[in-house]
Amino acid sequence: MKFYVGILITVSCVCKRFAEAEQTYMVTSERFEHYDGLQNTLFYADNMKVIGRQRTINGTMRFLEDMGDEQFMLSVEMWSAQHGDDRLKPLPMGVPRIRICEGLKTYFVKIVQPSLVQGENTDFPYIPEEGLCPLPKGEYYFKNLILNTDPWPTQVPNGILKTKMTFYKNGINVGAWSLQMKVEDRT
Numbered sequence: 001m002k003f004y005v006g007i008l009i010t011v012s013c014v015c016k017r018f019a020e021a022e023q024t025y026m027v028t029s030e031r032f033e034h035y036d037g038l039q040n041t042l043f044y045a046d047n048m049k050v051i052g053r054q055r056t057i058n059g060t061m062r063f064l065e066d067m068g069d070e071q072f073m074l075s076v077e078m079w080s081a082q083h084g085d086d087r088l089k090p091l092p093m094g095v096p097r098i099r100i101c102e103g104l105k106t107y108f109v110k111i112v113q114p115s116l117v118q119g120e121n122t123d124f125p126y127i128p129e130e131g132l133c134p135l136p137k138g139e140y141y142f143k144n145l146i147l148n149t150d151p152w153p154t155q156v157p158n159g160i161l162k163t164k165m166t167f168y169k170n171g172i173n174v175g176a177w178s179l180q181m182k183v184e185d186r187t
Helices: 002-019 100-111
Strands: 025-035 049-051 056-063 072-081 095-099 138-145 159-169 172-185
Touching (some): 072 100
Antiparallel strands (some): 025 049
């Protein structure tokens, strides 16, 4: 019996150690880009920029319609260039097309929302644990936004990392944004 208790304690300590593992990298925002929709653009981030020595994200995003699950979806694609060049290769991770409210609840809340401080660096709607649907139309600011990478995986490939979020209405691309970041070992 003592042997089994010892194994359980050891396994618990090891699992706790992995759960508390410190990230081995730091992320610096490099470039923000906006993409128009194919036929119609209902999402704009055309004045978003990465600026200053701190490489903060600044500007506004505009949603021209309430975006609910009945008509809207989103997807996230990711690419990496481990040598820091422009030869980006697709990564197997990302988010395939998913209903917008479910995507925001499942992914945005965990990955992006920890970086947002209401009234300080954004007025983008807070998405509670139960979700927010529809995402209300409007113009939302982002000011001196630095990404909080604490909820990100403990291992991310070094080099250039690019993510692109695309919005769809009835299956047709209605606008997108991308953020290119530099991932370096923490020294």
